[in-house]
Amino acid sequence: IKAFRDSRVNRFTDTELIKLSEYLNAIAELEDFTVLDHTHWREYRKKPTAEQKRRT
Structure with a gap:
């Protein structure tokens, strides 16, 4: 997690949390999420369910 700096400026645009x-x-x-590489958590995307695929 990146450090929160310049809070007066960035507080409305910070979306890290x-x-x-x-x-x-x-x-x-x-x-089992212990096997995940958490260093790349920002790139992790949940696989869409069958129902979500049908909607697109």
Whole structure:
């Protein structure tokens, strides 16, 4: 997680914790998340379900 600097300027555009919470929620559903390489957590994307694929 990047350090939060210049809070007076960046507080409305900082989304680091939002993205981290999305990642943690996504991996919480996995059977074993201990095998994940968490250094690349920003690139992790949850695989779409069959229902989500049908919508597109």
